[in-house]
Amino acid sequence: MLYPDDHNIYIIIQGIMIQNKLFSNHEKFSSDLIYTGHIIQEIFQKGRSYNYCYEFTPLVNSYIISIPHQLNHLYRHHIQTYCNIHKSSQINLLSLWIHKNIRNRILHLFLLLCEITGRSYNKSLILDIKLSYKLIATITGSTRNTVSHIIKQLENDHIIQYTQKYIIIHNIFILNTYTSNRMI
Template structure:
């Protein structure tokens, strides 16, 4: 783990969070935490929860993405970082980087800029997913995202390497487990997807094309 080695070698204070699947970290205006976190290992997603029960997913992040939420001033919402798989996050303070050796300072900030560029693409992808009006299209786009970033291809089939529950798909897409279940049954019946023995989703690329995205009756 490159970042852990950096911090240890240069005596930079840090804290490591370990999240098992479905564990979460909650950030709100009541919690004075204003530190960036680098994902050392794993996959998490970030939900913005409003106190009127409205919520929206703002990103799905993975190893070597950086998570930085500025001091939260809004009192009507909080952020929730939820682990899709076992994950390790390392947090630190910017001021501790400024005081280190200049040559290393330049190196680490260049590396952090790379993390921000890579992470920004994840936010852009989530904006694309959530821009779909119909839930069915959001779910399909989400499956394509998981297949692209976390999939393993074999004989024209892509297996998403992590088990993704219907509840998780529903939460990320802004829907319910019941609606997601209907959509996945429809995709299974039409051979767009199937399941492995350990319930991982497999996309059949012979059937599952990008041009499949179209209007759907699943609006909720």
């Protein structure tokens, strides 16, 4: 959890995480997909009041370095150099919301995850991530039951193979065209 009064710097040394806004009414909104090289700093503006904090959900084993805000000035040059090396270590999940259809949001999420963690295996892509139905529902603004139904449909159509430890996408091109050809 990252609260408004936390001014430390956090660097993701290795891993992939979902950055969620956790509101005071216990609602959760997934804002970003962050991964190796991402630096979390000055996420809250000083002097403002917030009704949320940030929660980070790892999709794989993740390692983070925390630098206390009192030592920021000592590491500023190293952090800037690190930022220049790892410029693209964040994907904004708001792009999922251009889709009205939940199935298309889920497919879009899978395509985004392919960019980060997809590895080729026998003409398929394997996403080595732990992604529960509940987490997919949170990210896409859906319910666990809807996600379960859509994933089962994708499995029945031989588009993906889903387990809680990994997802196999049998053909990325079919997955990509599946969004425009089929409606729920």
